[in-house]
Amino acid sequence: MTQALAFPSPYSVPSLESYIHTVNSLPMLTPDEELNLGRRLKADNDVEAAHTLVLSHLRVVVNIARGYTGYGLPQADLIQEGNIGLMKAVKRFDPERGVRLVSFAVHWIRAEIHEFVLRNWRLVKIATTKAQRKLFFNLRSMKTGHGHLSHEEIQNMAKQLGVKPEEVTEMETRLSGQDISLEPVGDDEEYHYGPIAFLADPHAEPDQQLEAEESERMRSDGMKLALDSLDDRSRRIIEARWLMEKDSATLHDLASEFSVSAERIRQIEQKALQKMKTIMGAGATA
Template identity: 45%
Template sequence: MANTKTLPATRGTTATKKSGNTGGLSVALSPEQGLNRYLQEIRKFPMLEKNQEFMLAKRWAEDGDTDAAEQMVTSHLRLVAKIAMGYRGYGLPIGEVISEGNVGLMQAVKKFDPDRGFRLSTYAMWWIRAAIQEYVLRSWSLVKMGTTAAQKKLFFNLRRLKGEMKAIEDGDLKPEDVTKIATTLGVKETEVTSMNRRMLGGGDASLNVQIGAEDGSTQWQDWLEDDSESQESMLADTQEHDARMELLQDAMADLNDRERDIFMRRRLSEAPLTLEELATVYGVSRERIRQIEARAFEKIQKAMVNAADKAGLIEAD
């Protein structure tokens, strides 16, 4: 029965895009529409005594009493707001953070078992934090910030640990601070350094941000310089290289087998052989190998120049 119950349409709570996933809880007041007013309104909902909470939870769990579920939700909206305020440092709209926390609260109410003996607030805070943290990780950057539990722990604890070390305003962390944080959180030092640098940037920044010009026609991306080689230059270099290799292959066809082998082993190999090594291979002197190499080079050079001239690849002075 508990799996098929839906939460009620509740007054004074927060509408979210995820309401369908939480059983249909609707909202009459949203923190995005006015945070101060929202905080004032949720203070009007009374806190529940332990026995009250137990009876309401039993009514919801056993009878699907939506009024009971509504009272449990509204009485804990202040808890959500308090937890959400702890995530203001990530630059996200606090109203949306509260909304996500309310989603976690509604999930907690749906799954709360009063017979276990603990209060709803103790149980719900984990659901609230989980919902908020998932939202922060999803929204803070288009690039995924944390894929493992350790990385998520690093993301949400790095600012606190830097504050304790009085390094909150520093750029790159000192090596000893990196080591301490990595040891405390059980992550690699490289992950601490990488996460710190990403967080120093304050999240994503659009390349289309208008800057400078009063008419708004200049964007940040217009001031970025690409240091890499242009496509035109890369294509020209590739075509020139291919043309040279083709000329070389044709020129080497005029060499005899010994000249071609010695030239390739001396000039075209990634690990060229020495004159002495080739002299041993061919049973001749080092000087003879040098002469054969020089003659082969002259033949190839002459053939390539002539072929390039005929193909119009050499500009006349």
């Protein structure tokens, strides 16, 4: 079997624009070429055939990843996760079924991107079941306007997606919550108080306040313990990527800082996050 070959990733080129230009310039395969390559891969585990199949479909991943830009995650990360899905699809592709690879791969590409979004988007804590995940990723596309959903729309969505109407309402609130301004928005007297001034705290009892403060302290201590367990480079990467209030660093920024590839930074980041998750989980059960 031929030695494994590399293919471009969003982290192996100077910029995302360069990557997109590169993959869009790669030749597409004819149905006969795809069939022959698929047969070579299936019969002989031909790595060169797999490499060509992946290369010719990288542009598909870019197009799919563009549909997930509204979740505030780096486009390069979305593309990289989609590429993983593409490689899984190529590995499982059966050319004898009469289905083009692109049709088969779309499912795998989207599945990997979905998992990445759900792992990293902090607002999606309710998306824990298959139906709720479907709701999360379809709510925006199913809405017919920019306003809030009507009662009839909520009922119809709930029925189509197999969730409760209350879950549709809660998800819509979570997705649109950042558009609400809680602070005063003007200097006029009628705007002196913003909505935040009229929000009641349902947990205002002293014992509940103490419990909340203790819980927050434990989370903070757990985070500090997890960060302290990292080496200096890993800690710098986590803080720059996840703990900045604004202007978080990109993989390319950190790659330049440490004189390594962006892909290496991504690997260090993922390993550090997993280590922190393990430490914080152990602390929560102690």
